Amino acid sequence: MSGAAEAGKRERTKQANRAAILHAARDAFVELGYGATTVRDIVRRTALASGTFYNYFPDKEAVFRALVDETARAAAERTHHARRSATTLEEFLGLGFRVYFELLLADRATFELVRRNAGTVRAMFDEPAIGAGVDLLADDLRAAIGSGLLPDHDARMMASAMAGATFELAVRMLEDDAPDVERAVGFCTRLFAGGLARLG
């Protein structure tokens, strides 16, 4: 009846349960904060029994890692890819910012997760994953310096400043009733186009 040649029921249930746990965990972490959330808080937002949780994850930390890892990887990859085609500084900045803001807008739930648990993210992944891939951004900046798009300054500082400013602006943007990505992108692009050039 329903659709295609899916895997067996066993496998489908497994996927569904895993997804249910991840979804419930995200909600719980956003609502209660990672530290105050218990495995029971997660399971309760699910139709499953408490024992089942442990068939999928060893503890709540593993769920948190799975949640953050996946998103961070995707975000870093996509902004990195977007910047590849840039030939001017404005393009480099604008393309990266646009992808970043659009990702956040498309997956607000995960954004809330990071926002509410920024300290935990930082403590757990020692990389300051707040910007989800600041190191990759720094690499991109170094490449841009190499090809003359940017003055030769500390790329890590540039990356930190950009990530911090961008994250904070995203918070503001998503608080609005009608988030305006173009406005945010334009602001960031002009701010950093002017600012980074001034460093030289």
Added chain:
Amino acid sequence: MSGAAEAGKRERTKQANRAAILHAARDAFVELGYGATTVRDIVRRTALASGTFYNYFPDKEAVFRALVDETARAAAERTHHARRSATTLEEFLGLGFRVYFELLLADRATFELVRRNAGTVRAMFDEPAIGAGVDLLADDLRAAIGSGLLPDHDARMMASAMAGATFELAVRMLEDDAPDVERAVGFCTRLFAGGLARLG
């Protein structure tokens, strides 16, 4: 023997106990994160009994609020005051940044508290107190716009970007063995002097 005309012993003990609790709480919040910290975790880092805690604070949230409130108030006041004397954009920026970075350097323990519990701070004080007084910064920016130091753009966005970038740079700076305030101040000042001017 020891010094001046202090208040009675009763009063002195009270102050000492309160201070001990605040100190212990700060350590616990940094180490375990706010959510995972229990009142017992706080008391245990103290020579006091568990019941005594409740003579000073109703619960751990009250301690956290006391900790953050005090620092945020002081930081906002001092940066605000520093900026009052500025007559150029570079001065306005440089003075503010310097005070901010020096405060963080002087009270690293509280900085760690905010860094580790940024999400909680945001959730508890709905103001994004990550920058400890972004609203006040926005006010200062509006004043600067009024006196022609800055182009007339959304002061909230400017303030968010500045606070975010600055906080993230502070994290980097304090990770260094020999934190260089002047370097950080110079970087921020040039970045935003160039960037904010470009908005016009």
Added chain:
DNA sequence: AGCTAACGTGACGGGGGCGTCAACTTCGAT
């Protein structure tokens, strides 16, 4: 249809936190 390995279930023992309170100690006033 019959069988079995895989999986879901929820009760259980052990651990620990919460906020209280009756008993005790100590300050400081008389």
Added chain:
DNA sequence: ATCGAAGTTGACGCCCCCGTCACGTTAGCT
């Protein structure tokens, strides 16, 4: 020196969480 109020103590009852495991159910193979 005496005494009462202020403050400290830690054990207590209640509650909830943790991770496990013996038991039931079911998918999917033959």
